[in-house]
Amino acid sequence: MTRSLHRILVAGAAGFIGSNFVRHLRRTRPEVEITVLDKLTYAGNLANLADVEGQPGYRFVRGDICDDELVNELASQTDAIVNFAAETHVDRSLMDPFAFLETDVRGTAVLCEAARKHEHEVFLLISTDEVYGDVPEGRSAEDDAFRPRSPYSASKAGGEHVARAYAESFGLPLLVTRGSNNYGPYQYPEKLIPVLITNAIDGLPLPLYNDGSAVRDYLYVEDHCRAIDQVLHEAPLGSVYNIGTGSETTGLQVAEAVLEIMGKPRSLIEFVADRPGHDYRYALDVSRITELGWEPQVTFAEGLERTVRWYQEHHEWWRPLKSGEYWEYYKRNYRPLAGR
Ligand code: NAD
Ligand code: DAU
Numbered sequence: 001m002t003r004s005l006h007r008i009l010v011a012g013a014a015g016f017i018g019s020n021f022v023r024h025l026r027r028t029r030p031e032v033e034i035t036v037l038d039k040l041t042y043a044g045n046l047a048n049l050a051d052v053e054g055q056p057g058y059r060f061v062r063g064d065i066c067d068d069e070l071v072n073e074l075a076s077q078t079d080a081i082v083n084f085a086a087e088t089h090v091d092r093s094l095m096d097p098f099a100f101l102e103t104d105v106r107g108t109a110v111l112c113e114a115a116r117k118h119e120h121e122v123f124l125l126i127s128t129d130e131v132y133g134d135v136p137e138g139r140s141a142e143d144d145a146f147r148p149r150s151p152y153s154a155s156k157a158g159g160e161h162v163a164r165a166y167a168e169s170f171g172l173p174l175l176v177t178r179g180s181n182n183y184g185p186y187q188y189p190e191k192l193i194p195v196l197i198t199n200a201i202d203g204l205p206l207p208l209y210n211d212g213s214a215v216r217d218y219l220y221v222e223d224h225c226r227a228i229d230q231v232l233h234e235a236p237l238g239s240v241y242n243i244g245t246g247s248e249t250t251g252l253q254v255a256e257a258v259l260e261i262m263g264k265p266r267s268l269i270e271f272v273a274d275r276p277g278h279d280y281r282y283a284l285d286v287s288r289i290t291e292l293g294w295e296p297q298v299t300f301a302e303g304l305e306r307t308v309r310w311y312q313e314h315h316e317w318w319r320p321l322k323s324g325e326y327w328e329y330y331k332r333n334y335r336p337l338a339g340r
Helices: 016-028 068-075 097-117 151-170 192-201 221-234 251-262 287-291 300-313 315-321 325-333
Strands: 007-011 033-038 058-062 080-083 122-128 174-179 181-183 206-209 218-220 240-243 269-272
Touching (some): 016 221, 068 097, 080 097, 097 122, 097 151, 122 221, 174 221, 181 192, 181 221, 181 300, 192 206, 192 251, 206 251, 221 240
Parallel strands (some): 174 240, 181 218, 206 269
16 A cells, blocks of 8 residues: 655654655655654754755644644644654653653654544654563564663653554554664764764774673665655554664764774773663564565664764764853763773
C-alpha cells in the first residue's frame, strides 16, 4: 500500500533528525507542502534548515507543541503530523525532568488532540528504543513491555502511551517508529559522537562514562530518515516499527574509531564518572521494518568517516554552540571517575 500526503506538519524539525528528514522529503517528494513547527530550544537551530528556507511549499513557524491554539491552527491547514519535537538528551533529563514531561508527554497529547479534531490522515510519532530500557540479553521486539529507566525514556514512553490511548479511544490514525542511536550531520554536540569528534578536533579529552562498555546500535541519520519516510507512506495504520541496524558498538569502540579516522592519540580518551541509571545495552529486533523493504545503506565505518569530515568542514555550525550555557552544562555533567 502507498498513501499520498499533501500537507505535512513536521514538529521539531529544527533539530538534528527532523532537519535531515525535511531535507530528505524535499529531495524525494518535492510536491509535498511542509510546515515546520519548532520552539527553537537550545537544541533547535534555524541554520539546520537554511538550505530549504525560502523554497516554495516550505514554511517555518516558531512555536511550542504545548500551545494548543497554535497547534490547532496549524493542524487545520495540514493533513498529517510527524512529531520529532522533544527534549532528547538523557543527561539533561537527570537535571530537569519536568521539561521532558512537559514537551514529550503533554506536547504529544496536544498534537494528538489537534490531529483528531482536524481528522488528519496520519499521526507519526518518532519514538525511541530507550522505551524498552536496558536489555542485557536478546533483542527488543515491538510488542515487548516498556521498562524506561531515565526521565527522558519515561517521558517518551508516556508520550507513546498517550498516542496509543488516542488511537484506541478516538481512532487516531497512529504510526510509531522506535529508532536506535542516530548520528550524522547537524547533531548537537552533547550526544556521544559529536562530543567525541569536536573535542578531538580541539585536542580536548574524549569523556567515556565508567569504562566505555555501554552498547548502542548506531544508525546513520539518512538511513533513519528513509525508514521514517517509508513508514509514513507505506505502513498499515496502527503499526509500530523498530528502526536500527542490528549492530552493537561500545562507546570505547566509537572513541577509538573517531581517533583512528582523525589520526589522534588514544591518550585523549578519559574515563569519567558514570551516568546515573545508565542503560548498558539496547538491541532491537528489526525484522518488521526489514519486511517492509527497508535496510540500512550506510555502514558504521562509512557513516562515521562522513560525520567526522562534516564536523571538520563545518566549524561555523558547531563552534557557536559550544559556548556559554553549553560549558556550564558540560562542567555540571562530567565528573571524575571515583578513585582517580
Ligand atoms: P534534537 O534535540 O536535536 O531536536 C529536538 C527539536 O525539538 C529541537 O529543534 C527543539 O527546538 C524542538 N523542541 C523541543 N521542545 C519543543 C516544543 N515544546 N515545541 C516545539 N519544538 C520543540 O532531537 P533529535 O535527536 O533530532 O530527536 C528528534 C526525535 O527523535 C525526538 O523525538 C527523539 O526522542 C527521537 N529519537 C532520537 C534519536 C537520536 O539518536 N537522536 C533516536 C531515536 C529517536
Ligand atoms: O537510543 C536512542 C536514543 O539515543 C535517543 O532516543 C536519544 O534521544 C539520544 O540522545 C540517544 O540516547 P543515548 O543516551 O543512548 O545517547 P548519548 O549519545 O547520550 O550516549 C550514547 C552512549 O555513550 C551511552 O552509553 C552513554 C555514553 N556516553 C555519552 C556521552 C554524551 C559517554 O560515554 N560519554 C558521553 O560524553
